[in-house]
Amino acid sequence: MLYGAFAHFASWIRSEEALQRLLQYIDTSWGSGASLPMFAPSMVGNAAFQEWWGRYERLGATPAAAMALMRLNSEIDITGILPRIRVPTLVIHRTGDACVDIEGGRQLAASIPNARLVELPGADHLPWAGNNTDEILWLIEEFLAGREPAGAVRQHGR
Known part of the structure; x- marks a missing residue:
């Protein structure tokens, strides 16, 4: 994740x-x-x-x-190993992230076989700031537990 x-x-x-x-x-x-x-x-x-x-x-x-x-x-570049990742991967990224450009998340998802990319609106990099923190938690729980969280209210039609 x-x-x-x-x-x-x-x-x-x-x-x-x-x-x-x-x-x-x-x-x-x-x-x-x-x-x-x-x-x-x-x-x-x-x-x-x-x-x-x-x-x-x-x-x-x-x-x-x-x-x-x-x-x-500043020396990080792991692009060469991404195609070798063979585990389920969820990539969550806010489209206007003020810290890490959305293209960074898109590159990860495009390079990791079968990765799922979820783009959410917002500019906050911190997952606990912004207006869709519950949806971020919901996506993580769904990914890790393999099921919808009990009592979850989905946003953005997901």
Whole structure:
């Protein structure tokens, strides 16, 4: 099960300049939650959520560790192995994802044999932000359990 995922780093950070801007943010503002527009644009203006997001950043990694992780991530390209995946795969991606371009999800689904792609509206990268979080949970439960969740209310005609 892949959500908002990519096989090649360029689906996330599209240029060296964009990577340098992210590294600069990490170096100078990590822990402030100011990266919220990149991950959950629907939550911009929600001071409590931004405070929580800043804490999430601080608890997730030190600035040095986050910068090292981003440099390592910039080398990701697993496109060559995707056709060898032989397990059921669900790819969920929001079409306007502000963080990872929808083409990253489409590439995954097109390259993994028999993968199912579900495109949902929205710009939030975080699955727990936005207006279709219940549908994301429903899709995951249906995929993992192999059945419709009890009492589920389907949206978007699914």
